[in-house]
Each structure stands twice: as C-alpha cells, then as structure tokens.
Amino acid sequence: MRAARLHEYTEDMANGLTVEEVDRPEVSAGDDVVVEVEGAGWCQTDNHIIEGMWTDYVDQDLPLTLGHENAGTVVEVGEDVRTVEPGDQVICHPVQTCGVCRPCREGETMYCENQSFNGLTVDGGFAEYLQTGERSVVPLPDGVDPADIAPHADAGITAYHAAKRAVADLNPGDTAVVVGVGGLGHIGLQCLDAMSAADIVAVDLKESARDLAEDLGAHLTVDPEREDVPAVVDDFTDGSGAEQVLDFVGADETTALAPDIVTAGGDHQIVGYGGHIHEPSQALVNGEFAYQGNIVGQYTELQELVALVERDEVDLHTSRYDLGEINTVAEKLEHGEIDGRAVITP
Structure with missing residues (x-):
C-alpha cells in the first residue's frame, strides 16, 4: 500500500x-x-x-x-x-x-x-x-x-475538550474569546456557541477567518494587527474582561494577552502551542487567573x-x-x- x-x-x-x-x-x-x-x-x-x-x-x-x-x-x-x-x-x-x-x-x-x-x-x-x-x-x-x-x-475533540472545560465556567452573558479561527478554532467557536449562552469574541489576523467566525456565531471579530485586543475586550465587557479565553494559537503574543483580557478567576485555555508563557507570577496572583493546557x-x-x-x-x-x-x-x-x-x- x-x-x-x-x-x-x-x-x-x-x-x-x-x-x-x-x-x-x-x-x-x-x-x-x-x-x-x-x-x-x-x-x-x-x-x-x-x-x-x-x-x-x-x-x-x-x-x-x-x-x-x-x-x-x-x-x-x-x-x-x-x-x-x-x-x-x-x-x-x-x-x-x-x-x-x-x-x-x-x-x-x-x-x-x-x-x-x-x-x-x-x-x-x-x-x-x-x-x-x-x-x-x-x-x-x-x-x-x-x-x-x-x-x-x-482537531475536533481537542477543540471540543477545551470548549467543554470553558463552558463549565461560562454563565449566560459571560464573554469567551477565541484566539485563532483556523482548523481547531472554527470548531471550538461552534462548540462554545452550541453549548453556552456566552458572548463570543473571535480574534484572527486573516479577514477570511474573521468572516468565517461571524458566519459561525461570533458576536464580535477583532483584527489584532489593526486593533488593540485588550482595549476591544475591555470595551465589549464594560471593563470586566473575558471569563474564558480559548487560545488556538499558543504563540508568545497570544499567551501574553491573558493578564489584560482575562477577568479575575477566569482561565486562558491554551490549545495551540509553539510559544511560551513569560508572565510574572505576581500577574497571576493579582488577577487570580489561570493558564490551562489542553491536549x-x-x-x-x-x-x-x-x-x-x-x-x-x-x-x-x-x-x-x-x-x-x-x-x-x-x-x-x-x-x-x-x-x-x-x-x-x-
């Protein structure tokens, strides 16, 4: 064969x-x-x-x-x-x-x-x-x-696994941010939409990916090259931040978003990988948020x-x-x- x-x-x-x-x-x-x-x-x-x-x-x-x-x-x-x-x-x-x-x-x-x-x-x-x-x-x-x-x-069960974890801590009206609407991210976004009543913000560099995110149920899309992601999330959530972030990129730039976009007690779910986490321990203590890996x-x-x-x-x-x-x-x-x-x- x-x-x-x-x-x-x-x-x-x-x-x-x-x-x-x-x-x-x-x-x-x-x-x-x-x-x-x-x-x-x-x-x-x-x-x-x-x-x-x-x-x-x-x-x-x-x-x-x-x-x-x-x-x-x-x-x-x-x-x-x-x-x-x-x-x-x-x-x-x-x-x-x-x-x-x-x-x-x-x-x-x-x-x-x-x-x-x-x-x-x-x-x-x-x-x-x-x-x-x-x-x-x-x-x-x-x-x-x-x-x-x-x-x-x-791709499907990895995205579903992360979304299922996130949904357990998402109440109606909470905000979930999906970073990267690619092979895994477009599945994770749909799982979030199907299993929760959260508002979904999708972040991606590609216009075609952002268009896909809108078609699949995202309430807001963000171009990180043209917009300040923390500022957009802050405005969208009236300053409270996102209860759950699903990071399907896992680059240094995306893991670094957590202290500025995750609400107190929230999670930054890491699904994509290849980058690193460089945040000082004090940032996690002060914000009481967590990084969570997903396989x-x-x-x-x-x-x-x-x-x-x-x-x-x-x-x-x-x-x-x-x-x-x-x-x-x-x-x-x-x-x-x-x-x-x-x-x-x-």
Whole structure:
C-alpha cells in the first residue's frame, strides 16, 4: 500500500514526507481493527512532528507514517472484536489505550500509561490502511462521509475538550474569546456557541477567518494587527474582561494577552502551542487567573462531538488533497494558506 513516511526531521516542508510502498497492516491481536482510510486530516502537529519538536516528549522510531486524524471503513477485525465489523464506517480516536492502568480506569484516555498514538509513536493514517484497536473506533451515523469528519479525530475533540472545560465556567452573558479561527478554532467557536449562552469574541489576523467566525456565531471579530485586543475586550465587557479565553494559537503574543483580557478567576485555555508563557507570577496572583493546557480529548468526548455533528451543531470546513500532494499541504499550512482543515484522501 502507499504511505507518506517521515525519514528524517527537517524544517523543509516541501520535502518532509516521502510517499512509498509499504506492507499493509494486518490483524495481529484479538482486539485489532484494520481500517481502509478514506480521510486523514492534516494538523499543525504534523508540521511540528516533521520538525522534530516532539522528540523531547515521546519516543519515535523513524521511518514513521504520519496522520492522526483518521476515518474510514473497517476491513478486518480481530477475533475478540464485538462493537464493529467489516463494512462499518468509523472515526478513529488517535490513541490506543491499555484499559487497565489507573488513568484508563478513570476514563482519562490521554493519560494512559501504555498508550500508542497513531502518527506520533506508531504508524498513522496518511496511508491506504490503518491498524488501530476496538477501544479507539467510534461508529459513524448513517450519511456521514468519513472524509468530511476525519479531522474531528484530533482537531475536533481537542477543540471540543477545551470548549467543554470553558463552558463549565461560562454563565449566560459571560464573554469567551477565541484566539485563532483556523482548523481547531472554527470548531471550538461552534462548540462554545452550541453549548453556552456566552458572548463570543473571535480574534484572527486573516479577514477570511474573521468572516468565517461571524458566519459561525461570533458576536464580535477583532483584527489584532489593526486593533488593540485588550482595549476591544475591555470595551465589549464594560471593563470586566473575558471569563474564558480559548487560545488556538499558543504563540508568545497570544499567551501574553491573558493578564489584560482575562477577568479575575477566569482561565486562558491554551490549545495551540509553539510559544511560551513569560508572565510574572505576581500577574497571576493579582488577577487570580489561570493558564490551562489542553491536549486531545477523551474517547467519550469524541462520541459527544459526533453527536453534535449529527445534530448539525458543528460544521467542519475542509479541503481535500490526494496523498501525492501531502508536502504541498504541509507548505500551505506553514504559510497560513488553508482555511478550516485540510484532508488527505489516500
């Protein structure tokens, strides 16, 4: 089968991955599931993996097939699998869990002590077929195209995970600020709108992203190059600040906004990454706000997100590319030329 493989770390996105022939994965354990990939979302994390940014956090053996946002049709199952069968269409949570460690017993999918992560620690879905496990597949409702929903496997549940956290502390009439209305941000904004009665302020450099934010329910959009974001938020909230900020950029410039836009007791939810937090501890004490990190959501949160999709509460904006165009997609994302989410169709 064809697969897009990373052979060495590089910052040259034009030549990051190599499409080559590799053996098709097969069932090797009772709970294995082999999926024919119909859609695999491209994520900013894929660019970061190519650059080698994850080597300090996980073990990676190269060459590695990338792709952690996968959906498709089941073609083979192990003898112990009961929840899906060949022919079923599924979306795949990127993590395979052991099910027996303490975090697994508590339902904390992403904290599993023995996890495998498609496209990060084991081969992923930028290929014609993907090997995963029964604990990681969510059956899709009838009529849902796997290629349309694939990015929800990571972008969707990560955004939903952060939005669900934020909604727990948002009362009607409160303000939530969404920083970055890209592949994750446009999903997070819709989740906030669907699950809360908060006023939503969207911040993005791109006019097309701000227009999308308005279409998706934002009450106000801000161009940070032309407007002073703290001043706009201060005026919009009558000086009280935002109860929740969802930062889908995670750059130095965006994390630095927190002391000036988060209300006392509020949270700056960090979803995007690549930057740093440089605020003095006194700023956190004085404002009594918190920075909260967010990683991929739980398996159950993927089920909940699929339910929102089925109810037309969340609309994923995608563009499709062939496997042979994979490095072109990496370059486009690196230069901010993709609105919404890019999907590879092997």
